[in-house]
Amino acid sequence: MxxxxxxxxxxxxxxxxxxxxxxxxxxxxxxxxxxxxxxxxxxxxxxxxxxxxxxxxxxxxxxxxxxxxRNMGAPIKTEVKEDNFYILGPAGQVRIPNFPMPPLMNNHGNYIVSMxxxxxxxxxxxxxxxxxxxxxxxxxxxxxxxxxxxxxxxxxxxxxxxxxxxxxxxxxxxxxxxxxxxxxxxxxxxxxxxxxxxxxxxxxxCPQKFGLGMKEIWEIDPAKHREGTVTHTMGWPLGSNAGGGSFIYHLENNQVYVGFVVHLNYENPHLYPYMEFQRFKHHPMVAELLKGGKRVAYGARAISEGGWQSIxxxxxxxxxxxxxxxxxxxxxxxxxxxxxxxxxxxxxxxxxxxxxxxxxxxxxxxxxxxxxxxxxxxxxxKVRNVKPLWSKYGLVASLMGGGIDMWANTIGLTVLGTLRHGKSDAAATGLAKNHKPIDYPKPDGVLSFDRLTNVAYSFTNHDEAQPAHLKLKDPSIPISVNLPKYAEPAQRYCPAGVYEVLGEGNDATFRINFQNCVHCKTCDIKDPSQNINWTTPQGGGGPNYPNM
Missing domain, CATH: 3.50.50.60 (FAD/NAD(P)-binding domain)
Structure with missing residues (x-):
């Protein structure tokens, strides 16, 4: 250089x-x-x-x-009219009323937008x-x-x-x-x-904490569209496997944003965040909304979740x-x-x-x-303790303890002080032998889709005549360390199918399909050996999101 x-x-x-x-x-x-x-x-x-x-x-x-x-032609038109929050089970849902929630959680005066x-x-x-x-x-x-x-x-x-x-x-x-x-x-x-x-x-x-956010844009039946409606869910399908939740936002033109976030501090290396997202869409409440509609775009990105303690x-x-x-x-x-x-x-x-x-x-x-x-x-x-409570004690403690703490902070009281985050998301990954593999249903091609089909809807493109921008510090680590210890989770945590293990035993090899990369950075964050370094590809490469 x-x-x-x-x-x-x-x-x-x-x-x-x-x-x-x-x-x-x-x-x-x-x-x-x-x-x-x-x-x-x-x-x-x-x-x-x-x-x-x-x-x-x-x-x-x-x-x-x-x-x-507001008078400058900004593409900010759809004001939030309705705010819903549900906890999902496999076959149903329970709505959490809005009145116990701290005022800062109210979406009144906010707008559903394409950023x-x-x-x-x-x-x-x-x-x-x-x-x-x-x-x-x-x-x-x-x-x-x-x-x-x-x-x-x-x-x-x-x-x-x-x-x-x-x-x-x-x-x-x-x-x-x-x-x-x-x-x-x-x-x-x-x-x-x-x-x-x-x-x-x-x-x-504190170490920065992260989530993986995945999102699809759907055009749905006009009879089911409720412009300005915001819905958030927690619970199924993640359960105790990982923290996270979903969002469904009704914007204009009979479109909805359907998104799913998985916190990257999960332990089970068999967890497959993308397939959790696809399974979520088969929940009766969500499936009914999307029935008769079509997915028109897909994308993914990491989200910084550490908050105040991690800045x-x-x-x-x-x-x-x-x-x-x-x-x-x-x-x-x-x-x-x-x-x-x-x-x-x-x-x-x-x-x-x-x-x-x-x-x-x-x-x-x-x-x-x-x-x-x-x-x-x-x-x-005001919200600094919600994430560490969730990480340490689970969803219910986060909802109750975090809610009390947010209410107290709203009126200037400090109940819990400032809780600290634990280990990094990479270090949180457990050994494969200590966790059960998860059996995911095969995508049906109507509500749920395989990764490569969906990546096509991110309009991702990279010039192949360039060095891979995803660099391994030690090329032997994926097969010699990550595969036997962690079942090589890169095969699953990447929401774009970039990483593959081909063959078995002594014939196993690790492939990087960098052309698929949607620049979410999850691999740089979650790889348990911290062996993957995400760098910028040549200019212009990556997704070409239309209205995300």
Whole structure:
């Protein structure tokens, strides 16, 4: 790498990732100073191509950033009209009434949206203010100047798929330098992971916890469609095997978002999160809703679930972590987009002040303070004990104890203090010999589908003439360690069928079908040997989500 000569471009702020956090930062920087130079790099083929979220949007972040958004053509139209919560059993369900729930769980005033389309709209706002946005440009490496992050390498193409060395059509890309680099890559971003490790930003904080979220868009019978209805479920089919639950959101045009989340701290390596999702759709309540409809899109992504205790230090010299790169999701509310927007706004304000004061490149301590003491911190501190209660004591304790704790925090009381998370999700994986295999029904092709069929509905594509972006630290580990100890769970935890074990015994081999990858990052998180390193592929590769 050292002998590669690249051209460079200078900016005030370089932003990696055109999600709600990165775009909010870009917009706010230009609001504060129209002459500030701001660039946003997006690895997807277009803005929104890699955005997947539930999503019920709390508009508080957008209200703070763009108070007039309602008159600006934002694709935010479907207000929540009905809020339902069920605990499922194999053949029925029990509705939990809304009145005992803390006020923060109320979705009144929120909107069912496609965050992919919201981000496309936000990109238009940003460009109208003079922000440069480059889609199809993966930021593949950080550039350092002494101890400071100076920029990123972007737009590198043409490495040999076998050796990883520059090939005959190699394009070295460019170095984009900034007074500050904002990393808004989403969950478990490769550059964010490097920064957290290099500067030991997680020291003193709990390990980050994660979930795997899978989502389908369905067009259903108009007679069953109830625009503005939000439904969440817990319980079956996961039971005691894993934490998690589902969401069903009725948006416009007779469409519903059907999603399923599995917490990645599950012990049984035989668990197959994707098949739990498919089985869920056969519950009588869900099957009746979807009967006669058709699935039109599929996708998956990891979700940061550690909350308040797991937020690392968010700044180092010249760099800041925004949104899901820092882990700002409110897990009980299943919402993080508002906090992502607020974090982008706060980072922009801190960077603007530092640059104007001649402190460019310093740590943005003002940003860290704004997140921890402002609306983001207040939002996350109220719910900080729900996830650790669930992890340690199960669903019922989480509902009861977490509910009491949230109510107490709402009125300023602290009942449980701050509970800590235990081991990482990878370390939580148990030995295969200590757990029973799970027999999953075969998908019927009507309500449930095999992985590869569904991956086709994510419109995923990667140029095969590139090195695999999923890298094994030790290629022998999957067969020599993970297979005998854990039944090689990569075969099951990946929601896109990327990993396969072929053959048996001494003939067993491990295959990586990186072309299927939907960039969810689950493998980087859950691999029990921590042997898989997710990196960015060439720009433009990955899913092409239409309305996720």
């Amino acid at each position: 050292a002998d590669i000569v690249r051209e460079s471009m200078e900016y005030d702020v370089v932003i990696v990732g055109a999600g709600p956090a990165g775009l909010s930062a870009a917009i706010r920087l230009k609001q504060l100073d129209p002459d500030m130079t701001v660039v946003v790099l997006e690895k997807g083929s277009e803005v929104g191509a890699h955005i997947l979220s539930g999503a019920v949007l709390d508009p508080s972040g957008l209200d703070a950033l763009l108070p007039d958004w 992919a389309n919201v981000c496309r709209w936000m990109a238009g706002v940003a460009e109208g203010l003079g922000v440069e946005i480059f889609p199809g440009m993966s930021a593949s490496a950080l550039v350092y100047e002494g101890d400071r992050v100076k920029g990123v390498v972007a737009g590198e193409f043409g490495r040999d798929p076998e050796t990883g060395e520059p090939g005959p059509s190699y394009e070295p890309g460019m170095e984009l330098h900034g007074k500050y680099v904002f990393l808004s890559e989403g969950v478990r971003g490769s550059l964010s992971k490097e920064v957290i490790a290099k500067y030991d930003l997680s020291k003193g904080h 690392p230090k968010m700044v180092a010299p010249g760099v800041a972590l925004l949104g899901c790169s820092a882990g700002l999701v409110n897990v009980p509310r299943i919402k993080g987009n508002h906090n992502a927007m607020l974090s982008g706004k706060a980072a922009a304000e801190a960077a603007h002040d530092a640059i104007k004061a001649g402190r460019a490149g310093d740590e943005l301590s003002a940003y860290e303070t704004a997140v921890r003491t402002g609306p983001i911190g207040k939002d996350l501190k």
